[in-house]
């Protein structure tokens with residue numbers, strides 16, 4: 001895959017026409033788009049259809065499912081009932097059975113529909129949590145140990161990969177192997193405001209470390225000229 005195809009633009013908005021506009025502006029310079037809880041809770045499966053039908057961009061549906069296996073399986077069926085996403089997130093802390101069931105269900109639905117099964121990737125430890133928060137919620141591991149432990153469990157349960165920060169790429173690839181897909185947010189091109197992200201890397205650095213997908217939101221969506229920004233990032237990755 002050429003590097004610019006690894007860029008997934010995070011569209012954190014409830015607004016369907018803003019999503020359509022960004023897809024139109026930047027679609028040719030990136031691999032695809034991430035739609036998440038905000039967009040989905042306002043617009044649902046129909047909104048996804050409206051925004052993505054007819055587009056050949058990769059769709060990352062980031063709804064971070066976390067419930068008992070049966071309920072997560074139902075949620076997986078539901079979110080595949082309009083356009084079928086290329087990648088879906090679940091929480092690894094939902095446990096082995098939940099992850100296994102999510103992966104199996106997504107493969108089953110895809111085979112009934114005759115489409116490619118979505119990649120199922122796990123969220124390990126949310127980057128908003130620090131070591132104090134870990135103690136508060138009863139985990140004795142620190143965030144990094146816990147992320148590696150959950151990544152290994154996700155791999156055993158059959159997940160395709162996980163979401164992690166660029167700073168964890170090397171240790172998780174080492175623990176889970178090169179084929180385990182790492183989806184990396186917290187990306188900031190040189191000179192762009194870091195916003196509320198604390199541990200950031202440039203797109204080039206994250207690719208160099210071995211990221212399989214880069215999730216980039218505000219640097220593109222809040223740019224004066226979205227198209228130009230996406231083009232610049234894309235060129236910086238493919239030179």
Ligand code: C5P
Pocket residue numbers: 010011012036126127128163164185186187195197215216217218219
């Ligand atoms: O605007 P920005 O580039 O910071 O957007 C990053 C995207 O990645 C957001 O949609 C955010 O919710 C998501 N994300 C993150 N950190 C994680 C997991 C997801 O920033 N650990």
